[in-house]
Amino acid sequence: MYxxxxxxxxxxxxxxxxxxxxxxxxFLEFYxxxxxxxxxxxxxxxxxxxxxxxxxxKKTPDYFKFSAKLPQExxxxxxxxxxxVKKALKQHxxxxxxxxxxxxxxxxxxxxxxxxxxxxxxNNLENFLNLWNDFREIYGNNLRWCPVVEFRHKSxxxxxxxxLLKDTNTAYCAVIEPEVPxxxxxxxxxLFYLRFHGYGKKPWWNYSFSNEGLNIWAEDMKEIFSxxxxxxxxxxxxxxxxxxxxxxxMDLMPKIGVQPVxxxxxxxxxxxxxxxxxxxxxxxxxxxxxx
Numbered sequence: 001m002y003x004x005x006x007x008x009x010x011x012x013x014x015x016x017x018x019x020x021x022x023x024x025x026x027f028l029e030f031y032x033x034x035x036x037x038x039x040x041x042x043x044x045x046x047x048x049x050x051x052x053x054x055x056x057x058k059k060t061p062d063y064f065k066f067s068a069k070l071p072q073e074x075x076x077x078x079x080x081x082x083x084x085v086k087k088a089l090k091q092h093x094x095x096x097x098x099x100x101x102x103x104x105x106x107x108x109x110x111x112x113x114x115x116x117x118x119x120x121x122x123n124n125l126e127n128f129l130n131l132w133n134d135f136r137e138i139y140g141n142n143l144r145w146c147p148v149v150e151f152r153h154k155s156x157x158x159x160x161x162x163x164l165l166k167d168t169n170t171a172y173c174a175v176i177e178p179e180v181p182x183x184x185x186x187x188x189x190x191l192f193y194l195r196f197h198g199y200g201k202k203p204w205w206n207y208s209f210s211n212e213g214l215n216i217w218a219e220d221m222k223e224i225f226s227x228x229x230x231x232x233x234x235x236x237x238x239x240x241x242x243x244x245x246x247x248x249x250m251d252l253m254p255k256i257g258v259q260p261v262x263x264x265x266x267x268x269x270x271x272x273x274x275x276x277x278x279x280x281x282x283x284x285x286x287x288x289x290x291x
Contacts (some may be wrong), residue, residue: 001225001258002106003064004243005245006195006238007041012093014242015263019064019271028056032064035108035249037106039195039236040068040287047071054098063261066099067107067148067234076113080128089131093139100143106170106234107146107193114179119154125149128211130167147164148173154180176217177204184224186199186231194235196248204243209248218255225256243282 008031014020031038041262042048050170071088080225097104110231129147134222136145149165150173151157154262157180165187166171172187186192196217198207216219225233235252237245253260 001256002234003249003253003256003258004035004037004039004234005240006118006234006236007240008038009042009242010011010083010243012241012244013243017246019268022271024128028059030094030267030271032060033262036063036261037065037067037234037236039109040066042071043092044069047088047095051100052097057098057104060104064104065106065234066100066104067109067236068096068105069109069111075111075116075136079113079116080110080124082127082131085128086131087280089197097139100139100145105144105146105231107144107148107191109148109150109193110172111150111173112152116151117153118158118161126164126168129164129170130183132170133168146171146191148186148187148191150175150195157183158179158267173203186218186228189228190230190232192219192228192231192233194233196235196237196239198239198244200239200241201280202269205239206244207239208242208244209251211237211251214252216249218252219228220254 008027009024011024018027019236022030037175040048070092070167073088074080074085075094078088096105096108114124116124127147133143136143139145147168148171151161162172162185162235164170169188171191171193172183172185174184174194175197178197178199184192184194195200196209198205198209200207201287208273221235225231235249237249239245239248248265250260
């Protein structure tokens, strides 16, 4: 079981999760000292360079796993229309190939917009998932290239939808948010994928889950896990405001039997001490240079 957050590069997590003196370029390394997975949020806004993804691969330990959102150019602007997405989809696949080849990718999230509805866009979804499988054959079936679909409109909550996901070997993304019911279907046998958004107002994800609420979700998750022991399970918290995501992720972990890589307070103390030593060295160098 993997538990993590949607993104890691948030300045407002300083002094809540990251030590104050920690540079942003070292955020990912610090993050991997606590969590074993992250969902890349920045890929929604632009496709990262191959070199950037390769660097993420090199900077993270072997146990660490990634998931990544498809760019909005594909999901929100083109709405999965084949004649508009093939180039961008290939660029996405090319860019993320280092993590696929190293075995660090869990899934690729196809997050659809609220305006993407069953009545208007069924054919778009069906054709796109078939295209995904065609791409997978070209790139090699030995790699996961695992698609996960997140719906933002309740019109998709039909048996026909879930049958399509099963037929195309696509995972369903369960969501905890106001607009879509919290179904916990497993449509791809090797993956259960869950995103905690929240119930805040303007926006949803400016929200902190209560301990009581997490207890309820944890019980539901454990029931699913007991019935699907061989399935990879992953849960990401998207409520990144004020560090709620890291707090709630760490609150959930012991409830479902997941341990952090290292104790957070211990790492924070170690990094703070390191920062104080570096600060002292800089002050000493400055004093010596004045002499």
